[in-house]
Amino acid sequence: MSDKDKRNVDIFAVANAAKVSISTVSRSFNHPEKLKPETRKRIDRAVRKLGYIRNRAAQTMHGIRSGTIGLIVPTMDHAIFSELMEAFARSVEPHGFSMLVASHGYDLEKEYAVARKFLEHRVDGVALIGQDHSEETYQLLSQNQTPAISIWNYDKNSRLPCVGADNLSAGKLAASHLVEHGHRDIAMIFAPRTGNDRAKGRMDGARQTLQAAGISVPQEWILQSPYSLSAAKRDVMALLQSTRRPTALLCGNDVLALGAIYAAQTTGLSVPDDISVIGIGDFKGSAEMYPALTTIRLPAQRIGRIAGEQLSDAIINAPSEMRRINCDIALRVRDSCRPL
Amino acid sequence: MSDKDKRNVDIFAVANAAKVSISTVSRSFNHPEKLKPETRKRIDRAVRKLGYIRNRAAQTMHGIRSGTIGLIVPTMDHAIFSELMEAFARSVEPHGFSMLVASHGYDLEKEYAVARKFLEHRVDGVALIGQDHSEETYQLLSQNQTPAISIWNYDKNSRLPCVGADNLSAGKLAASHLVEHGHRDIAMIFAPRTGNDRAKGRMDGARQTLQAAGISVPQEWILQSPYSLSAAKRDVMALLQSTRRPTALLCGNDVLALGAIYAAQTTGLSVPDDISVIGIGDFKGSAEMYPALTTIRLPAQRIGRIAGEQLSDAIINAPSEMRRINCDIALRVRDSCRPL
DNA sequence: AACAGTAATGCAAATGTTTTCATAAAATTG
């Protein structure tokens, strides 16, 4: 016990205590089968007695992997990326990776800075959200030959391997559900689209479908709200109080949809009787809320898991060919939309 | 450009390119004022030309800090810790720390394993949630003299410095609000309390207050639901469909409260007319929902920020005396509870 | 009993930095 308190318990201390050389101690961790069982036991005891913990930094210096993967998200604040993060972490962890996380608040300069810092830590791989990144960031990753992956969006022309869903289709799917239900007075609310190709793709998809159906959305029915329940609620309430009211509201994501529903309820309107609301995402809780939210399911957990596996694989087994994985999305018809 | 592609751009490569020694290159990063401006410029150019990125692992080997802080949470899946994580990250980042994150799923053995792994990475500090940790974990941290902090709970007897709120008081506050409103038929729903002193403290507090008011809660009105909206909704629906129905429901956290409200609405009951619901936490969105949730505010952002600052400080300036910071909680009266 | 073959261990170099100390160059002083 008293031994354990010492600072700087290094491989030498262990070697001394076990009366072997440091090489042998090192081997006991990395190639235990090469040791005489008795020696191994002796080292084990010393390790435990001294409370020795290997120094990954020293290992990293030998070109050995650092055992870290960097995940850079726009924000951790909201429900959006939580599921993804958890699934991603769970999926890289069995391969021995710890996860460095940082958020950039939708600021691509900041994203670059974070990526750089992660590279200083010699992360074995980097995962980014979406395809909107600064040229600098892309170059940084390719020059350093750091395995990287883009999560959340599928894009057949992505510069990085990607695992995600097709946001354009998601937008289309949402829009066509409303159109099929006979809605023609449709308002839309989306997150800001700068540096956010998810929002952009969804909006484009929705617009294309509406246009194809001969529906035009007046400018004042296209809301852009920051990613927050309160902002969404505020903005939708303003919309609902204006003279002409849409029969349906297409929301760029479930958080915005939630805000919209709360806005409607607060205004005394019934969803879906007075207004239909459709979301995109199918976040945790969307199915349970009242009314249960009709939305487009993006399989966050699946995306996170597969992304983690792909990146781990790219790190461990040399960089194979570049893969782009499109995860299926699906309309989840629930109770927040009704036919006209 | 072609130079940049080379692997292994190290300090030697830069030194060569700039025609100086590696010491000078090193100094240009760590003590730039000691260089002749002209030399510094030359090195700068070389760094840029080669795309050199410093190797933090090598620095760490000099006893220089690794520049990482480990944050270990029970889960990242839910809204609970998202705000905390983001605030914590934002707060340690300006001090130059990157954040390693892992979740343990309320399994304290796993927590220990994660802490160990973080120590292999030579994190400069560790942040844990709450005070329930295995003896092993506590010993590990103290033996390694790793600055550590416990977040989320305030406990005047905590083994680690802590920044958080007093869950016992939170439970009491919630209970007395109901009592003051004349409720006597009160049901409670809490998350599992093993390895989760937050839930335990809140429940104890609530019970004490109810007992003091001469209210006894029948066993079948004490629900224990896993931390999920869907489970909470399911369990509360079962409760509401039983013969005798409580007039109020005290929920261990806002997610459970959300589930409870959805359950009530789905069952056709009105909140608060038919049943009052109070939460604990005041998560993002609780104020905006319909009906706006009456709850006990725990200042997650504030806690995260202060915790980050405290830990950074403990790392940078030698370990000062141990501080325990109690962040104020407050009843937020909104629309989900009504007087009887 | 000598020999080869293998198993177990140790020695020392290498990894990419920082830093102390030494030295060279430049600036200041009388």
Place this chain on the structure above:
DNA sequence: CAATTTTATGAAAACATTTGCATTACTGTT
């Protein structure tokens, strides 16, 4: 302008590991 101080740079040691190669200690064979 020589002596002294200051400034700028370099050489080498240190940090905690891993690993290739060398060495020693066993096993079994004839």
